[in-house]
Amino acid sequence: MKGVLNKDQIAALGIAGGWTMGLPDFVRYGDLDTYNHVNNKVYHAWFENIRVLYVRSLGVDFEASMEIKPVVRSASIIFNAPMFQDEEYITLCRISRLGRTSFTIDYAVWVAGVLRVTGDSVMVMVNADASAAVPVPDNLREIMITHDGAKTE
Amino acid sequence: MKGVLNKDQIAALGIAGGWTMGLPDFVRYGDLDTYNHVNNKVYHAWFENIRVLYVRSLGVDFEASMEIKPVVRSASIIFNAPMFQDEEYITLCRISRLGRTSFTIDYAVWVAGVLRVTGDSVMVMVNADASAAVPVPDNLREIMITHDGAKTE
Amino acid sequence: MKGVLNKDQIAALGIAGGWTMGLPDFVRYGDLDTYNHVNNKVYHAWFENIRVLYVRSLGVDFEASMEIKPVVRSASIIFNAPMFQDEEYITLCRISRLGRTSFTIDYAVWVAGVLRVTGDSVMVMVNADASAAVPVPDNLREIMITHDGAKTE
Amino acid sequence: MKGVLNKDQIAALGIAGGWTMGLPDFVRYGDLDTYNHVNNKVYHAWFENIRVLYVRSLGVDFEASMEIKPVVRSASIIFNAPMFQDEEYITLCRISRLGRTSFTIDYAVWVAGVLRVTGDSVMVMVNADASAAVPVPDNLREIMITHDGAKTE
Numbered sequence: 001m002k003g004v005l006n007k008d009q010i011a012a013l014g015i016a017g018g019w020t021m022g023l024p025d026f027v028r029y030g031d032l033d034t035y036n037h038v039n040n041k042v043y044h045a046w047f048e049n050i051r052v053l054y055v056r057s058l059g060v061d062f063e064a065s066m067e068i069k070p071v072v073r074s075a076s077i078i079f080n081a082p083m084f085q086d087e088e089y090i091t092l093c094r095i096s097r098l099g100r101t102s103f104t105i106d107y108a109v110w111v112a113g114v115l116r117v118t119g120d121s122v123m124v125m126v127n128a129d130a131s132a133a134v135p136v137p138d139n140l141r142e143i144m145i146t147h148d149g150a151k152t153e
Numbered sequence: 154m155k156g157v158l159n160k161d162q163i164a165a166l167g168i169a170g171g172w173t174m175g176l177p178d179f180v181r182y183g184d185l186d187t188y189n190h191v192n193n194k195v196y197h198a199w200f201e202n203i204r205v206l207y208v209r210s211l212g213v214d215f216e217a218s219m220e221i222k223p224v225v226r227s228a229s230i231i232f233n234a235p236m237f238q239d240e241e242y243i244t245l246c247r248i249s250r251l252g253r254t255s256f257t258i259d260y261a262v263w264v265a266g267v268l269r270v271t272g273d274s275v276m277v278m279v280n281a282d283a284s285a286a287v288p289v290p291d292n293l294r295e296i297m298i299t300h301d302g303a304k305t306e
Numbered sequence: 307m308k309g310v311l312n313k314d315q316i317a318a319l320g321i322a323g324g325w326t327m328g329l330p331d332f333v334r335y336g337d338l339d340t341y342n343h344v345n346n347k348v349y350h351a352w353f354e355n356i357r358v359l360y361v362r363s364l365g366v367d368f369e370a371s372m373e374i375k376p377v378v379r380s381a382s383i384i385f386n387a388p389m390f391q392d393e394e395y396i397t398l399c400r401i402s403r404l405g406r407t408s409f410t411i412d413y414a415v416w417v418a419g420v421l422r423v424t425g426d427s428v429m430v431m432v433n434a435d436a437s438a439a440v441p442v443p444d445n446l447r448e449i450m451i452t453h454d455g456a457k458t459e
Numbered sequence: 460m461k462g463v464l465n466k467d468q469i470a471a472l473g474i475a476g477g478w479t480m481g482l483p484d485f486v487r488y489g490d491l492d493t494y495n496h497v498n499n500k501v502y503h504a505w506f507e508n509i510r511v512l513y514v515r516s517l518g519v520d521f522e523a524s525m526e527i528k529p530v531v532r533s534a535s536i537i538f539n540a541p542m543f544q545d546e547e548y549i550t551l552c553r554i555s556r557l558g559r560t561s562f563t564i565d566y567a568v569w570v571a572g573v574l575r576v577t578g579d580s581v582m583v584m585v586n587a588d589a590s591a592a593v594p595v596p597d598n599l600r601e602i603m604i605t606h607d608g609a610k611t612e
Contacts, residue, residue: 002179002241026155029205030198030347032340040531041336041507044500045183052182072499076535088155183500187491193378194350194489201347225346229382283388308485308547332461335511336504351489358488394461
């Protein structure tokens, strides 16, 4: 996508942490709630959007009928500081942990050198009807380890 | 805002219609619904976002307590063709009609030369507690007529 | 669905207009925007939710792959008065107009005897890949005319 | 609010766990995503909606200008099983932990005896401009301990 940043472009901006995808944007009116700041739910939307972009960029198809696909098992988020209309930010992600059938994606919202919000989600690879966990395929393991620097267990 | 297009930049892209603000973006996962296309409600969000940006750019403050502020009285939308994940588009707006206490904003979603969705909203200027309509201030009338080419009644 | 009102139940509440489905609810925090009132987009969500319930209740399947399905061609909405947190309301709908390949659904948000917001959407019946309009099936025409009182053209 | 369940009503339904507020509802079309199941973000909306209702029921005012107000510091969520259109559910909450300036709210989505999704959020009491944490007022501590059974630290 136009505007999406890769690992090298993120590092060139002086953003530490080995993030492997970045999506620059600015806060819209529709992101705000009654406090005039970005609503908590909106960060989950930003994280979901970049997760789908990133996992697809690894060659994973999110079609519901796929034989192997990742699903979100759990998620957590920390709100360090609020965000306001017009603020420019970069949503960041990287795969930080790799298990046999699961992996963890870390997220952050970066504004002028500060991480306003951070989070992560644990993804589990499942079969077509999501009835069983399946091993992360070897080609994905390779990328997660070498490109993302994911820690194996 | 970074990336927001003005009237001249829009015209330079060959987009006809005298649009006075454009906001380029691409379709995110969160914009989709069960049909795998952009949900109808999302276009209203795009129109709202650019409306707030544009009306603020005219010097109008949207704070609830303002003595004079615009509120949406009605809106309409036409869905010409669906949109899908990753598609790049430009949301466009301009003020097309100017009455004594109201004005109409036109909207469109432009994708590679075609308007996928068009719409408009009728805005009414009201007093602080929204109990009465008030005339559009002269300085705004001037901009709407000369910059946006709004038709007066 | 539990709580969904039919035509007789709506009439028994003294709500005029021949509405054929009603969905009672109350305003949640997430419906509000920076003005502390229900955001304009939220009414579109309410209308969409009841439309899907109602059209499904007529036996129409919304699966993307269906041979005949309704799509939204256009929509309009009028905001008569704002709504606030905790307010109890009933979203209403009925099919008001029936053409050869299209029909119109009217919507309203009723609060204690007053319609705060009204709207409608023009639906077109299309074939599986939405490449052509197709006639509204006879069994649906029958219901729309006799149960909803839709005006034919 | 009509339909909101209190602690005794929840227990009377056989729902274990000491939940102190319950909000029954059913899945709407707008809750779904491309998988035809409830989107992950929607659970955060349900949790936010019941949190605001519950904390307000304790006498806490959420106005941005209040001298003491709770803000969300962090949140986590576990997705046990997906949810689908029309499913009836009850969103539940209770205050499970009480610190000096913070407290934890637990959430769950209950469907026919099973918790499909669980989560929690850590709330911090802050001063008017959110520049400093302040102690949870004694009258709230009392309710959290006696009514919610919150564990103190």
